[in-house]
Amino acid sequence: MKVAVVGTGYVGLVTGACFTEMGNHVVCIDIDEAKLDRLRAGEIPIFEPGLDAVVSSGIEAGLLRFSSDIAESIKDAEYIFIAVGTPPGEDGSADLQYVLAVAKSIGEHLKNYAVVIDKSTVPVGTADKVHAEISSQLALRDADIDFDVVSNPEFLKEGAAVNDFMRPDRVVVGTNSEKARQKMTELYSPYLRSSDRLMFMGVRDAEMTKYAANAMLATKISFMNEVAGLCDELDVDVENVRRGIGSDSRIGYSFIYPGCGYGGSCFPKDVKALVHTAEQSGFEPTLLAAVEKRNNSQKHKLFSNISGYFKGDLKGKRIAVWGLAFKPGTDDMREAPSIVLINALIEAGAQVCAFDPVAKETAAREFPEQWLADGQLQMVDFQYDVLKQADALVLVTEWKRFRQPDFEAMKELMNDAIIFDGRNQYDPDYLKSIEFKYSGIGRNNFK
Ligand SMILES: NC(=O)c1ccc[n+]([C@@H]2O[C@H](COP(=O)([O-])OP(=O)(O)OC[C@H]3O[C@@H](n4cnc5c(N)ncnc54)[C@H](O)[C@@H]3O)[C@@H](O)[C@H]2O)c1
Numbered sequence: 001m002k003v004a005v006v007g008t009g010y011v012g013l014v015t016g017a018c019f020t021e022m023g024n025h026v027v028c029i030d031i032d033e034a035k036l037d038r039l040r041a042g043e044i045p046i047f048e049p050g051l052d053a054v055v056s057s058g059i060e061a062g063l064l065r066f067s068s069d070i071a072e073s074i075k076d077a078e079y080i081f082i083a084v085g086t087p088p089g090e091d092g093s094a095d096l097q098y099v100l101a102v103a104k105s106i107g108e109h110l111k112n113y114a115v116v117i118d119k120s121t122v123p124v125g126t127a128d129k130v131h132a133e134i135s136s137q138l139a140l141r142d143a144d145i146d147f148d149v150v151s152n153p154e155f156l157k158e159g160a161a162v163n164d165f166m167r168p169d170r171v172v173v174g175t176n177s178e179k180a181r182q183k184m185t186e187l188y189s190p191y192l193r194s195s196d197r198l199m200f201m202g203v204r205d206a207e208m209t210k211y212a213a214n215a216m217l218a219t220k221i222s223f224m225n226e227v228a229g230l231c232d233e234l235d236v237d238v239e240n241v242r243r244g245i246g247s248d249s250r251i252g253y254s255f256i257y258p259g260c261g262y263g264g265s266c267f268p269k270d271v272k273a274l275v276h277t278a279e280q281s282g283f284e285p286t287l288l289a290a291v292e293k294r295n296n297s298q299k300h301k302l303f304s305n306i307s308g309y310f311k312g313d314l315k316g317k318r319i320a321v322w323g324l325a326f327k328p329g330t331d332d333m334r335e336a337p338s339i340v341l342i343n344a345l346i347e348a349g350a351q352v353c354a355f356d357p358v359a360k361e362t363a364a365r366e367f368p369e370q371w372l373a374d375g376q377l378q379m380v381d382f383q384y385d386v387l388k389q390a391d392a393l394v395l396v397t398e399w400k401r402f403r404q405p406d407f408e409a410m411k412e413l414m415n416d417a418i419i420f421d422g423r424n425q426y427d428p429d430y431l432k433s434i435e436f437k438y439s440g441i442g443r444n445n446f447k
């Protein structure tokens with residue numbers, strides 16, 4: 001089958017490359033020529049485990065190519081995916097300018113029937129807008145070409161994107177066109193051993209499903225962070241509570257890990273967009289607004305714990321940071337808790353020395369150059385180097401390599417043996433036994 005994917009970012013590149021695995025011919029389109037050049041040279045612009053192998057095997061098989069020419073790329077495509085960004089506008093709403101620009105181009109260049117697929121995360125009603133934009137461009141050309149617009153939200157997680165795409169829990173397709181339904185079944189059936197995981201529904205239902213899924217997961221996290229805050233007050237270890245409630249199969253263990261707040265390009269933006277959608281429709285999103293509020297305050301939690309320990313005086317303190325990416329397995333720092341923490345530490349006069357296994361380059365673009373030039377912020381290549389003369393270590397991203405460090409060697413390097421654990425990775429009793437001070441999230445700190 002012939003597939004065109006417009007937008008070659010996290011979602012577009014994974015989608016395009018993974019479709020070649022089933023023998024489809026795919027062209028990935030983008031307006032960023034530099035990115036396309038790197039991809040043609042076999043270089044993957046993002047860190048995503050396993051993606052390089054899928055991309056290179058697609059290219060070698062002659063099934064995957066990259067182009068900035070949308071007219072040429074869609075002329076015989078049976079499927080046209082829209083996978084461009086939908087960043088938050090100033091009022092929190094999803095900014096649809098990129099999606100609608102692509103719809104306009106499709107209308108300008110469509111030659112034959114195609115299924116146009118919204119893979120970007122877009123608010124309820126967007127498929128209608130995409131349909132209207134394509135129709136109006138076709139009308140301007142006096143072209144009578146049939147097409148369908150379907151909603152097919154993506155549920156992949158960064159760091160596990162290839163696996164999530166190749167082995168999805170479900171594929172949601174919103175359409176009321178029988179022709180589009182058949183085409184989508186053809187495209188996706190190789191991925192789904194059981195056909196009931198290919199879920200058809202109305203277009204608006206599918207658009208809402210994506211937001212509801214992310215909002216539900218964000219709610220679980222904020223709920224647990226709220227419980228952790230209460231545990232701090234009540235002399236309770238939230239990790240025992242987490243194990244205790246997760247064992248109830250109705251609750252489950254996933255997405256109830258307390259931490260320093262959720263980040264990434266999806267949860268913060270999608271919760272905001274859903275709050276905005278609710279407000280626009282005159283519905284008060286009480287719970288969703290609280291989920292966001294809790295997360296914003298949670299991102300300040302590590303700083304407030306550190307500042308409390310140093311009695312508000314961080315001037316000249318050297319703080320070591322392990323982990324910059326918003327989660328392990330990616331170099332993405334969009335909305336990462338590390339940004340809030342490092343900004344607050346530096347504003348309070350501390351010097352920060354950070355290490356992340358893959359996000360160093362992203363971080364160099366994220367923070368002011370002056371900080372790096374003045375040495376207020378240092379980034380090193382080895383995880384133990386951050387610890388030299390450090391007054392504290394903060395674990396922000398739970399990369400596996402931080403799980404079992406050499407605590408004795410760490411003590412030798414640090415001025416003061418204390419860990420602020422933003423992901424509750426370490427055993428406070430063990431650390432106490434080796435004379436390490438410990439502060440976690442909701443773990444009866446220093447008592
Ligand atoms: N990142 C994720 O984990 C994830 C998961 C599921 C859904 N989503 C959703 O998927 C969408 C894309 O997210 P992303 O993280 O892949 O974004 P991204 O920023 O990584 O990539 C978007 C790409 O689109 C390109 N682009 C913009 N306008 C274009 C145009 N007119 N023509 C061609 N290319 C154009 C950009 O140059 C960029 O390369 C968003 O709506 C997001 O919410 C993201």
Ligand SMILES: O=c1ccn([C@@H]2O[C@H](COP(=O)(O)OP(=O)(O)O[C@H]3O[C@H](CO)[C@@H](O)[C@H](O)[C@H]3O)[C@@H](O)[C@H]2O)c(=O)[nH]1
Nearest residue numbers: 154155156157158221255256257259262263264266326327
């Ligand atoms: O118990 C948990 C689980 C996650 N997180 C944090 O939540 C954020 C998001 O994590 P995750 O969901 O693993 O990563 P994303 O790549 O942002 O994926 C989410 O957002 C994507 C974009 O919409 C969806 O496709 C995915 O299904 C959805 O999980 C990260 O900061 C995590 O540290 C926690 O704090 N506690």
